[in-house]
Amino acid sequence: MRPENNPGGQKVRSFIETARRAQIVASAIEVIAEQGFANASLARIAQHAGISKGVISYHFAGKDELMEEVVTQVYAEAVQHVLARIEGLESATELLRTQIIASAEHMRDHPAQVKALGEIFYNLRLPDGRPRYGIDTSEELLQSLENIYRFGQESGEFRPFDVRVMAVSHSAAVDSMFAYWTAYPEHDLEAHAHELADLFEHAARTQEAPHS
Template sequence: MAKKPGPAGQPRRSFIEQARRAQIVEAATEVVARVGYTNTSLARIAEHADISKSVITYHFSGKDELLRLVATQFFERAWQHMETQIVARDTAAGQVEAWIGSQLEFFHEHRTEFLAMSEIVTNHREPDGSHAFAREVAEEVDGLAEILARGQRDQEFRSFDTRRVATIILRAADGVLGSWAMDETVDLPQQTAALLDFIDHAIRREHS
């Protein structure tokens, strides 16, 4: 019996298929977080999930599709968490604080998923060798730069190149996360508070 079409004409997956795919994604996340991107294989994921490799290849075309899904699903969940807090703020300064603060908060609460996502984003490549998630990274910079530009228009922030500063802010957050990724004993909430204070002092307009 043919499956009923889902969104965009795609077959609608049964509950059992969705549950199996979720199990495989979870196993892949845990394997990448534990052994790293390079050492992750479908065989290793299958062993971790206690299933055969053929079960994975039935649901996914290969490692590329599976690991992309691990990263993109985490992106989506993180953004849902962040967006609620960002839109709740009335000022650009508040939105910058909510963006960075809620992002690091979500990552802190989901360490395994964060480690897997970070490994995939850093190492995954397109067939031509380019970074697979370059578009997502650029969209993140553009989104934060838009908030910074509004802060300048509202005279909350001093004059600077908004896209360059957005990149610096996001890479600073990456640096804090990198320290925490290497050493779980790093107090990420405390580091986040210090980072937010630093960002606020760096971008605020001085009032006479």
């Protein structure tokens, strides 16, 4: 039986169902990272997970829905890691630097996730052929970055500038860092993240702000 709906219309999943979905997502990440998006069929993912294809079809309407769940879970894990690292920080400069460095820390420990995300972002399409994921699906992230830069301006740490422009540039730079590291795994991701943090701190701060 499929999960019953709760009064709000949302499906209530049991612990076993939640664990099974997580298992399928984990296998999807590994298969995509190893064989690419095009070769990551539901049959291959099921084989990797040690289950039947029908089990995947029970939990997901199709490959597109599974790919969306991969993105959702990967980002949720990354956000949890970053939030844990920024907890208790009081300055915008610390928040800015830690957001970049903690993101790199998490992805450094999860290279298959980075590779899988790149494959999904490049290949997953809407019915009209447009990419499923793009700048127009990044609003929540951009707003969170804007909040950091706006906080810095209000505290006097950062100079006046358009926070949307800075947030878009920040997001694009982090994405490019991960794309470069995926192409060149020997690249020092930690050093890159620290350089990037330096770059955006210098770009944002006022003349009077102390060096970190």
